Amino acid sequence: MQPPIPIPDQIGTVDLASWAVVPGPSNVDKDEHGAWAVTAGDEEQYALYFEVADAAHPRQVAEFIVEAVRAHATRLRLSAAFDDILRERERLRTHPAGADLYELDRSRVVAMMAQLGELAAEAYEPASASEQDAQTQRIYDEVTHLAALAVSWLEAIHARYGADGA
Known part of the structure; x- marks a missing residue:
């Protein structure tokens, strides 16, 4: 059974280092133009899994998605940390x-x-x-x-x- 379609809230709950691009089950030869999947979580039981198959370059699309998610999640985490620092700075100033x-x-x-x-x-x-x-x-x-x-x-x-x- 495949995990459900990912939702945006899951981006922050799955370790970013675990996000990967793997050949889809139908792409045993790891063909660049075959199906490639974006995965996240434990390899035994992915928390997120979806395939990119209907694209001119599925692997490149999947790699782009992984990098975009990592960059976006990093920006969100940094923004939240900086917001907390600024709130503490204001508390200290008062x-x-x-x-x-x-x-x-x-x-x-x-x-x-x-x-x-x-x-x-x-x-x-x-x-x-x-x-x-x-x-x-x-x-x-x-x-x-x-x-x-x-x-x-x-x-x-x-x-x-x-x-x-x-």
Whole structure:
């Protein structure tokens, strides 16, 4: 039985590295003009599978689809991450100490490096199955916080020295 026709929401739920182009079952000789399939998920039980057969160059069409999906999903993930960083940056700016956000002193860099070290320790500490989601959320929140600080410092450098940092 073939998996159902994919829907856009599945793009983010299947590991992008698992997306592949394979010869269709009727294309045992791997003919460039035979049927080629786009697959995603475990090879034993694909989460997504569809064939490209009625095209002048089915393999090239299938490869284009895989690359387009990977690029689109990457842009969506980056956009979501940057949105979270900008929200945290705005939260930090409204904090009473927000004016210090743009200070470029050594103590702030040392504090950030200490936070990064604590984050690394937590990331490599195994969590129980019931605690994994909470641990992942804590790590994500901390990385978002550190990224917001870094972006604020970059803004301060741009403001003081120009867009090229020199």
